[in-house]
Amino acid sequence: MSIRKSINKARSKFYNKVTSYTFMKYSSLLVLIGYILLLIIGVTVAALFDPDGYTIWKNWISDLGSSNHTPTPILYDIACIIAGSMTLPLTFYMENLLAPLPYYDETLLRKQHFSRLRFRLSSFAFLFSIIGNFGYIGVGIFSADRNYQSLSILGEGPHNIMSYLAFGGFTFGAFFMGWLTVLYKTKIPKILGIYGIFGPLITAILNLIYGTPLLEWFLLFSILLWIIPLSLFVLYKPGLIPR
Numbered sequence: 001m002s003i004r005k006s007i008n009k010a011r012s013k014f015y016n017k018v019t020s021y022t023f024m025k026y027s028s029l030l031v032l033i034g035y036i037l038l039l040i041i042g043v044t045v046a047a048l049f050d051p052d053g054y055t056i057w058k059n060w061i062s063d064l065g066s067s068n069h070t071p072t073p074i075l076y077d078i079a080c081i082i083a084g085s086m087t088l089p090l091t092f093y094m095e096n097l098l099a100p101l102p103y104y105d106e107t108l109l110r111k112q113h114f115s116r117l118r119f120r121l122s123s124f125a126f127l128f129s130i131i132g133n134f135g136y137i138g139v140g141i142f143s144a145d146r147n148y149q150s151l152s153i154l155g156e157g158p159h160n161i162m163s164y165l166a167f168g169g170f171t172f173g174a175f176f177m178g179w180l181t182v183l184y185k186t187k188i189p190k191i192l193g194i195y196g197i198f199g200p201l202i203t204a205i206l207n208l209i210y211g212t213p214l215l216e217w218f219l220l221f222s223i224l225l226w227i228i229p230l231s232l233f234v235l236y237k238p239g240l241i242p243r
Helices: 003-018 021-049 061-065 073-086 088-098 116-141 158-183 190-210 213-236
Strands: 103-105 110-112
Touching (some): 003 088, 021 061, 021 073, 021 088, 061 073, 061 116, 061 158
């Protein structure tokens, strides 16, 4: 076997492993438990030890990653890296689930194709979700304490850039996946799809207009209110669990 074939075989095996239902299930559960727990602990520690008193209505989320506000900024950094990396399998799994390949219908004796709009919506949902995943990993790597100005682009430090990518990626990922679940049969509740279209997007627009710490927190909550129910439906709804 040539080196190229060996690499392709190993890559295919790795992809099938990390996008399998079992791997997606445990990685999603790690996010649901680990990320939320670390976030709660991080906020609690900051509220107790921030010299000025940490609250969600006067402090930015990124302050959780700053030693000026908390003695344990590493908690938020780890939470971001866990959330960004461990939701990658869910992103790939949802892409496979919602944009399946054409299949041969033995009853009709011909290949069945799905609409181009469905593939486009799923492609945009996948692309923006991936951007959100890597953006959130970047938030953990380039925290408020590591917002190196030497890496600034157009006056924005790496932490700010990664924050825009994370929030923007997850917001538009929810938007396009929401349209997909509303327009097509996906076994995901359409009410959740409607929320995915409007919830994070409206909150993101308000955050861009007014730019307050509380609205930034609301944007995070609006994204979690999309991802958590979606994860639970995929994990536990019988029609979405492979047999």
